[in-house]
Amino acid sequence: MLVSMIVVVLAVLLSVLASFNFKGWTAPVFTFVTYVGFHLIADLYRYGVTSLFETIAANWLHIIVLMIFATAIRYAVTAFEERRTKIVYIFGMVCLLAVFDLMAQAQTTTFGEVVEEELDPDLSEITILGDGRSGGDIVIDDEKMIDEFLNDYRDMTLRGGVLTMVGTENSVRLQTRSGGGRARMLVDEHGIRFSIRNEYRVEDDNGLYEFLNEIIKEEQE
Structure with missing residues (x-):
């Protein structure tokens, strides 16, 4: 959470500073480029793949608010004459920005709510993709086990919007099948990733991860 907040503050401040070499309207433009750029670089580093359109779609409201902050800082600082007033204003805006970002990140959801958004309710099959630990794909088509899942x-x-770092090591890769098509999931001890942009940190004990590992162990016996 702290890392994400620092990235947001830096994106705005660096953009405002850069805009002083150009016209005032460039502050929100630089903010857009900087913030989205940070996300693209992070995704490329963490997952080896990135998507400009997915990044914008997942963060469009956040981007708009940051562009408004950048515009307010840029024009207000230009309008103020006293250096002390400028410093106090910038400090206040940065604190307000940090509070906004922390509040945005503090929102939580549940696995059930996310599943309703990400997966087709008419789920007919779950496949645990083999990765050397399970020795091969494990297909789950039993209605009782799917209902338990x-x-x-x-x-x-x-909790979404936080740095979770769901990786491939010690994780369980899933592919679900339903009437609406197929979907991929990555589950590890600390988080769940449905796609590049839809990643969540598990705040409770990850019972789903334990459930999947029990299935893998039973298959290996």
């Missing part, structure tokens, strides 16, 4: 962990608390 969808409903037993519905209340598990997830």
Whole structure:
């Protein structure tokens, strides 16, 4: 959370500073480029793949608010004559920006709510993709086990918008199939990733991760 907040503040401040070499309207433009650029570089480093359009779509409201902050700082600082007034204003705006970002990150959801958004309710098959630990793909088409996957962990608390770092090491890769098509998931001890932009940190004990590992162990016996 702290790293994400620092990135947001730096994106705005660097953009405002850069805009003083150009016209005032460039401050929000630089903010857009800097913020989105930071996200693209982070995604490329963490996952080896990135998407400009997915990044913008997932963060459009955040981007707009940051552009408004950058514009307010740029024009207000130009209008103020006293250096002390400028410093106090910038400090106040940065604190307000930090509070806004922390509040945005503090929002939580549940696994059940995320599943309703990400997966087709008519789920018919779950495949645990082999990665050397399981020795091969494990296909789950038993209705009882699928129901357990969808409903037993519905209340598990997830937090989005934070640096989770769900990686491939010690994670369980899933592919779900339903009437609406296929979807991919990555589950590890600390988080769940549905796509590059939809990643969540698990705030409770990750019972889903334990459930999947139990299936893998049973398959290996």
